[in-house]
Amino acid sequence: MKPIAPSQVTPRRVYARRREFLKLAAAGSIAAAGGLVASGAKAQAKTLGLPKLESTTTSPLSGAEVPTAYTHLTSYNNFYEFGSDKSDPARHAGRLRTRPWTVSVEGEVAKPRTFGIEDLLKLGLEERIYRLRCVEAWSMVIPWIGFEFNRLARLVEPVSSAKFVEFETAVQPDTMPGVRRAVLQWPYTEGLRIDEAMHPLTILAVGLYGEILPNQNGAPMRLVVPWKYGFKSAKSIIRIRFVERQPRTAWGLASPHEYGFYANVNPDVDHPRWSQKRERRIPEFRASRPTELFNGYAAQVARLYAGMDLKKYF
Amino acid sequence: MRTQPSKTQIAFLKAALFVAALGPLAKLVAGVLYFPESLGANPAEFITRSTGDWTLRFLLITLAVTPVRRLTGWNWLLRLRRMLGLYAFFYGVMHASSYAGFDQIFDFSEILADIAKRPFITVGFAALLLMGPLAATSTNAMVRRLGAARWQALHRLIYLIAPLGVLHFWWMVKRDIKEPAIYATVLAVLLAYRAAERMRTALRPARLGVKP
Numbered sequence: 021m022k023p024i025a026p027s028q029v030t031p032r033r034v035y036a037r038r039r040e041f042l043k044l045a046a047a048g049s050i051a052a053a054g055g056l057v058a059s060g061a062k063a064q065a066k067t068l069g070l071p072k073l074e075s076t077t078t079s080p081l082s083g084a085e086v087p088t089a090y091t092h093l094t095s096y097n098n099f100y101e102f103g104s105d106k107s108d109p110a111r112h113a114g115r116l117r118t119r120p121w122t123v124s125v126e127g128e129v130a131k132p133r134t135f136g137i138e139d140l141l142k143l144g145l146e147e148r149i150y151r152l153r154c155v156e157a158w159s160m161v162i163p164w165i166g167f168e169f170n171r172l173a174r175l176v177e178p179v180s181s182a183k184f185v186e187f188e189t190a191v192q193p194d195t196m197p198g199v200r201r202a203v204l205q206w207p208y209t210e211g212l213r214i215d216e217a218m219h220p221l222t223i224l225a226v227g228l229y230g231e232i233l234p235n236q237n238g239a240p241m242r243l244v245v246p247w248k249y250g251f252k253s254a255k256s257i258i259r260i261r262f263v264e265r266q267p268r269t270a271w272g273l274a275s276p277h278e279y280g281f282y283a284n285v286n287p288d289v290d291h292p293r294w295s296q297k298r299e300r301r302i303p304e305f306r307a308s309r310p311t312e313l314f315n316g317y318a319a320q321v322a323r324l325y326a327g328m329d330l331k332k333y334f
Numbered sequence: 335m336r337t338q339p340s341k342t343q344i345a346f347l348k349a350a351l352f353v354a355a356l357g358p359l360a361k362l363v364a365g366v367l368y369f370p371e372s373l374g375a376n377p378a379e380f381i382t383r384s385t386g387d388w389t390l391r392f393l394l395i396t397l398a399v400t401p402v403r404r405l406t407g408w409n410w411l412l413r414l415r416r417m418l419g420l421y422a423f424f425y426g427v428m429h430a431s432s433y434a435g436f437d438q439i440f441d442f443s444e445i446l447a448d449i450a451k452r453p454f455i456t457v458g459f460a461a462l463l464l465m466g467p468l469a470a471t472s473t474n475a476m477v478r479r480l481g482a483a484r485w486q487a488l489h490r491l492i493y494l495i496a497p498l499g500v501l502h503f504w505w506m507v508k509r510d511i512k513e514p515a516i517y518a519t520v521l522a523v524l525l526a527y528r529a530a531e532r533m534r535t536a537l538r539p540a541r542l543g544v545k546p
Contacts, residue, residue, distance in 0.1 A: 275507055
């Protein structure tokens with residue numbers, strides 16, 4: 021893991037007891053918790069009260085930073101199917117039908133299969149606290165609940181011709197006001213190289229803050245690839261296809277010189293609209309945090325790109 | 335309908351406009367100090383967007399004064415135009431400061447690089463820069479010093495500034511150009527009105543000429 025300043029770390033035992041601290045704080049004993057609970061902590065603990073998910077929190081791949089407040093994670097979203105404003109998903113995604121939900125896993129695999137979402141919830145859920153870096157130069161820390169993509173892959177047995185994986189988002193024109201206009205090419209598709217997809221950091225997330233995913237965050241299941249810009253992590257996935265050729269991606273189709281296939285977080289490769297040198301950790305005012313190569317996950321993933329020109333394959 | 339408000343009424347209108355135009359700023363200040371949730375998860379972005387929106391709105395409102403005056407006969411609207419223009423500049427400065435402070439943490443070498451490298455920032459910066467001389471020459475004393483003709487020639491820069499501002503917004507947007515398209519449409523209507531007026535005045539003598 022990347023080095024984290026001690027001041028940024030909330031010890032797990034403190035984090036695990038955060039609700040107790042909040043009760044203390046609420047009771048007027050805020051000084052007792054002072055210095056341990058971030059200023060947004062009150063908001064952090066307040067969730068929508070969605071159904072709870074059982075998960076383990078033992079993975080060494082999970083980070084220890086203080087998660088961004090739930091209210092911010094669920095009110096500031098890029099999910100263009102519901103509109104292009106950050107507040108649109110929270111406003112409109114409530115109508116998304118997430119049950120019944122099936123995910124077809126197909127293509128270059130020995131055992132193609134359609135999974136019901138209930139089956140996928142049994143694949144051994146873990147909490148993974150990851151940084152998320154948006155290409156728009158803001159970032160968050162998100163306590164996902166999910167499972168490693170490679171667990172699902174093993175069930176369908178990819179064959180040697182499976183070089184890439186394509187992810188396809190649902191299109192529900194009656195619940196998704198955004199898909200009525202051709203802002204992007206629907207359905208939203210994204211893709212990863214097979215070794216990227218199989219990396220233990222790559223997860224399919226089904227929950228957030230111990231509860232099932234809110235619709236605006238890509239319910240009932242979305243991809244999370246923490247070392248890449250957020251747009252790579254397709255939401256509300258209905259199809260996963262193992263393919264031989266590099267898949268086309270929604271933003272890549274819309275503007276190929278701005279959104280590359282790899283989209284690895286990289287402070288040295290500018291986006292035409294934004295410098296990527298620094299970032300703003302939501303909800304801070306100043307974009308003063310230096311952006312890290314591979315979003316701070318270089319120790320785990322840099323070897324995937326050994327010898328590659330990251331400026332060319334951006 | 336030709337109404338001519340009294341001196342007192344004009345003074346009152348000006349005072350009311352002055353206060354009302356501070357509303358968007360007051361909302362942001364109140365948000366920062368007392369209602370952080372009203373600014374959302376990314377308050378800096380909210381402030382930059384809001385002040386940018388209001389810069390464009392005041393530019394368009396300023397440009398609307400002449401057509402509305404001609405269509406309604408409310409010549410007194412002209413008395414409010416200077417303040418509207420100055421507010422466009424005021425929110426433009428706020429907008430640029432928000433970008434410089436929050437996004438670039440006042441790193442001026444980064445800001446210059448941004449202006450040189452990113453076309454949407456280049457045109458936005460150009461628009462703000464061009465507004466400077468207009469704001470500086472907005473006083474009665476400056477009008478007298480420059481002379482009406484030169485002053486007017488200088489202030490025609492707004493016909494360049496407003497399109498640059500809209501272009502700045504258009505190029506900034508990632509994909510969904512719905513909002514900048516609205517501003518562009520309003521601007522196009524306001525400019526088309528002037529073009530039509532000009533053609534009409536240009537044609538009038540010619541038409542007189544062919545009359546028997």
